[in-house]
Amino acid sequence: MVATALSLVLVLVDAATAQESEVVLKEGPGKDKAMQCATCHSLDYIPMNSPFLNKAGWGTSVAKMINVFGAPIPQEDVEIIVNYLAQNYGKSTDK
Known part of the structure; x- marks a missing residue:
């Protein structure tokens, strides 16, 4: 029974990770600084x-x-990151 439950958990975890794709940020000035975001979250x-x-x-989001x-x-990286993002x-009305 435990082995069956463990097998089910492993299948579900495998299915969940299979759906994730690697996010590649757009090229641009400040991308290297924005990559710091990956230290804490996806x-x-x-x-x-x-x-x-x-x-x-x-x-506001970066400050939070x-x-x-x-x-x-x-x-010193905050403004660079905000400008990059x-x-x-940014919302399309900003561009």
Whole structure:
């Protein structure tokens, strides 16, 4: 019974990971700094939120990641990251 349950769990985990695809961020100035986001969470977050966030929204999001969740982002990288995200993943009205 335990072996059957374990087998089922392994099948479900395998199916879940098979559906994940590697997110590759768009090329552009600041991409290297934005890659720091992957230290704390999946990069899926970036394109998933792109329809909703303009530059101000990305700024708020990055600030929240630093101030609330403790993301280890150096202050000198914040503007570079926000600009990269807004330029490449901002709401289409920003472009």
